[in-house]
Amino acid sequence: MAGTSGKGKPDHQRPLVDTPKGSGRRLRGVLLDFLGERIVTGEVAPGETLPGEVETAEKLDISRGAYREAVKMLAAKGLVESRPKTGTRVLERVRWNLLDPEVMRWAFAGRPDAGLVRDLFEMRAAVEPSVARLAAKRRSDAQVERMRQALATMSEAGLTHEIGRDADRMFHETLLAATGNQVMMTLSASISAAVAYTTIFKSRAGGFRRDPVPDHLRVFEAVAAQDEEAAAGAMRELLDLAYDDTQHALADHAAKA
């Protein structure tokens, strides 16, 4: 791993950033997660500048090349900006690409931030009904069939099980594909990345307060019947339910701490 002989330090037992080891994870990848998470969680505040690249690379005992590639990926996501002489500095939050799935993942790595969850649900409230509406308008019969099956396995397994969550994702994914709208598809891909984390968080903390299957069913039926307004309405209800559950899970979690 370390060139011809590293930096004189023994190859066994590296000092920092747990080694990628035998896993498929690349060194650059773990470094990216390491830095990205530290930035998104606010551990290094916007405006601050990271120590110089030679210095950092040395401290973490990795090469400048690997470090630079990780930093360039952060820059591509709008988290940092690096210029000669000034160094690499963390940008203000507004410049961040919050919609990037990886950024979302970092944001939800620790405990979910209540403000971010609220913002996210406000966004979903704006977008998802329109998604349902468009899906009702343009869905194909094959997509209806796929959603029916996903719904079936979902009601069998329940959302507490892995297989049920998979079915849930499949349901929403197909709904999205039915809109035929590229932009909405990528947006919701990011959102559902975040939603997956809150869902798993919910099922950890306290379980669900109401069965989500009936609401999914209403959405499905409206889409199948191509009733646009009903689809939008059903989706709104589904979202309200999810928001309530998330709020309660968050409150429970806060109470315990």
Next chain:
Amino acid sequence: MAGTSGKGKPDHQRPLVDTPKGSGRRLRGVLLDFLGERIVTGEVAPGETLPGEVETAEKLDISRGAYREAVKMLAAKGLVESRPKTGTRVLERVRWNLLDPEVMRWAFAGRPDAGLVRDLFEMRAAVEPSVARLAAKRRSDAQVERMRQALATMSEAGLTHEIGRDADRMFHETLLAATGNQVMMTLSASISAAVAYTTIFKSRAGGFRRDPVPDHLRVFEAVAAQDEEAAAGAMRELLDLAYDDTQHALADHAAKA
């Protein structure tokens, strides 16, 4: 620029990817644009794999380091994925981060794709009314004042002039900030990047069919009065107008070609 002596080729007159020269643009940056544009416009189809990195770097007469950093930035935006032995391949469109401002820029570099424009406006139709609603609910007096001023300069200069477009951007930016919603702010940042290109495109091709200032004014007044429903409605009208204009500009452009 070229190490000790490049690759033996004379330093004057480089073969490909116009050199960054005295400009502030970094070599990696122009390479990123070059590759990104080629991918987004479909010149290299999804599924295809780029030639090997040594080969490419050699052909373009740049170092592997610079090339790799550019590719890593593309990977961060979800455009490509590179693995040993397989090479670097372009991902399917659904995995692209279309909301990334740079990806948007590449998408609108050539002639705007009609389908993408439609998708974008469907998205705006879903999101922007909610933006107006939230802004009406939470706006501060200072923000109202800022919007008033932007509107004033905008009605003076008109959207055909640079200064007018700046004021327009300022108006929408402030409206966005008034929502207090981080997620919506980043989303609309991406969207307005695209909108800026269509706007400049519109003013090139045929001008505007209707004065946009009155519609902006209606939005402003509703937000100032904290009338959420009126704000949403006014925004919907504003969007309809913009969509009509864009459609006609697109049609004119197509007719000429």
Next chain:
DNA sequence: ACACTTCGATTTGTAGGACTAAACAAGAGA
């Protein structure tokens, strides 16, 4: 006080080599 120059810190770009993962093919064993 103002413009111009120099200097130093830091990123940018270059070169070439060693390591490793992954795909493919060939061979060994059942």
Next chain:
DNA sequence: TCTCTTGTTTAGTCCTACAAATCGAAGTGT
């Protein structure tokens, strides 16, 4: 024949070390 293992090859990954362009700030001259 089929599967499992083993080698071979390919291309990305990671490493070191050096040269150069940039830009801020301090210094210098007028």
